[in-house]
Amino acid sequence: MNAQKRRLIFERLRAANPNPRSELDYRTPFELLVAVVLSAQATDKGVNKATEKLFPVANTPQAFVKLGVDRLIPYISSIGLFNMKAKNVVALSQRLVDEHGGEVPRDRDALEKLPGVGRKSANVVLNVAFGEPTIAVDTHVFRVANRTKLAVGKDPEAVERQLLKVTPDEFRLNAHHWLILHGRYVCIARVPRCPECVIADLCEYKAKTRALPGVDARALPLSPPAVPRKRA
Ligand code: SF4
Numbered sequence: 001m002n003a004q005k006r007r008l009i010f011e012r013l014r015a016a017n018p019n020p021r022s023e024l025d026y027r028t029p030f031e032l033l034v035a036v037v038l039s040a041q042a043t044d045k046g047v048n049k050a051t052e053k054l055f056p057v058a059n060t061p062q063a064f065v066k067l068g069v070d071r072l073i074p075y076i077s078s079i080g081l082f083n084m085k086a087k088n089v090v091a092l093s094q095r096l097v098d099e100h101g102g103e104v105p106r107d108r109d110a111l112e113k114l115p116g117v118g119r120k121s122a123n124v125v126l127n128v129a130f131g132e133p134t135i136a137v138d139t140h141v142f143r144v145a146n147r148t149k150l151a152v153g154k155d156p157e158a159v160e161r162q163l164l165k166v167t168p169d170e171f172r173l174n175a176h177h178w179l180i181l182h183g184r185y186v187c188i189a190r191v192p193r194c195p196e197c198v199i200a201d202l203c204e205y206k207a208k209t210r211a212l213p214g215v216d217a218r219a220l221p222l223s224p225p226a227v228p229r230k231r232a
Helices: 003-016 029-038 044-054 061-076 082-100 108-112 119-128 139-148 156-166 169-185
Strands: none
Touching: 003 169, 029 044, 029 061, 029 082, 029 119, 044 061, 061 082, 108 119, 119 156, 119 169, 139 156, 139 169
8 A cells, every 4th residue: 555545545534633642541651551451352332330339449550459359350341351451450450559650651662561461551651641643453453454455464553563663653653543433433353334434445355245235335334433431
């Protein structure tokens, strides 16, 4: 894919959603970090449902250490892998208290050393909480980047490297959001919604889907919720 097409793709995604936001609810970098750790192999909606009850009870590292694993579990038991996630959240809270004065570090290496935090999660926190132009590659971003040929790579790190290389500076900060939302709502895994896709003429995927006879594509929901669901 050439640079002009890439630019046009981001221009169209930006025009469709000028101010994209994370779909995780959070108020502080620490709440975001916890939500991101809980969101591995789970939906944002499911995580928000759990944190809506959890954060009023505990939303600082100190409070999570005090809460402990056993009392945390009931709040997150609706989320997959909750036992392991509960241990990780309490352990990372302890480490933030011990090594970072109870603050979330704005530093990739320090973030990746926290239990349950990998490269993708660190990228999300750096981008969403601190405004760093990182590009987190999750399953949606990986699929969209490879399908469209925007950035081809055989693993998430390769796609991330390629995206960082080819994404024009002005789109870097929001690239992750645009691609993840596009993958979540339009370029979905099983059957991409090509007839309704705003970048269909630019995308280089060879097996694009066609409109179904009798289905008005315009009647189908395409976008994420218009209002960011960040908690007040
Ligand atoms: S045209 Fe289809 S495959 Fe290409 S980005 Fe759009 S939905 Fe995905």
